[in-house]
Amino acid sequence: MNKFLIVIGGPTASGKTGVGIALAEKYGTEIISADSRQIYKETTIGTAVPSASELKKVRHHFIQTHSLKDYYNASRYETDVLEKLNILFQQYDIVFMVGGSGLYISAVCSGIDDLPVIDQTLRAKLTEKFREYGIEGIKAQLKLVDPDSYDKIDLNNHFRILKALEVSIQTGRPYSSFLTYQTRKRDFGIIRLALDMNRTELYNRINQRVDLMIGAGLVDEVKSLEKYRDKNALKSVGYREIFSYLDNRVSLDEAIDLIKRNTRKYARKQLTWFRKDNLYPWFQPDETDRMVTYIDAQMK
């Protein structure tokens, strides 16, 4: 194997962007962003996309390439990235993938089973049923259409139940029958590493970054997106809290504190994701020399 995808993961605000650019410059290659929110065109400030000067240093892919008006998910990301890698590997032996969206990274590295595209009106109907009858109502229906999923799925989690229901109902086949859990073989090597730092420092960086976002005009950005507020892309940290402020549900200061708090929670959740996967060795963001040593050793 002579082609390598080098994955740089880690929590938000841990310095992935800077490290990715430094390493991509060193190896003379390009970066695939693995960020489920920076992929959207319409959002900039709240998603902390790399700056124009950063983007000029190294070519990035999947940054602000899709509209939040269009439905997107991890499976489409897998397909799109593999296609892009095919092209990039004609020119480069090494390509970097940098980002904090664990499921998206996993879809590219290990694959994700194929599922039919779901009719959005069916999803809306099932969501309505959940609102009306609560979790018990959709649980009962799942038990009928897909008992295997009923036994396996976290039955407190309505998203999981709704997913299984919509697939089962639309196809007439149980959701569980689509899942093989087989790791897909890739024709390139994968080298993973993750960034972390002292927790207090990480939280300070998060707090500072939120203040910078507010200073950069996050409130105006959110205001301008009012008409899309029901889209998935805007159910993100930073957007939902500002909408709540614009609705007069909280003060601006409260909204800012909430964004900081929810970003901290998000960072912890990301750490959990990368930790469970023992394939990620951990690095401080300033240890680029050690990362290079590790990458070179892995490629041999």
Add this chain to the structure above:
RNA sequence: GGUGCCAUAGCUCAGUUGGUAGAGCACAGGACUGAAAAUCCUGGUGUCGCUGGUUCAAUUCCAGCUGGCACCA
């Protein structure tokens, strides 16, 4: 200066008719194959202000002290 009230987890507070205490948030850990910055689960981290007294036993009752708040001077 006097009187009254308050002092319990990082914060806001509840509670124990005397048997060393529990909620929310914060914080920490985890799950997660198509909404994933989503969604869901788990965990109480404590010199109950200090010093004495009463009691088999005090965070709880009593006294004093310290700090805070309110009112009266």
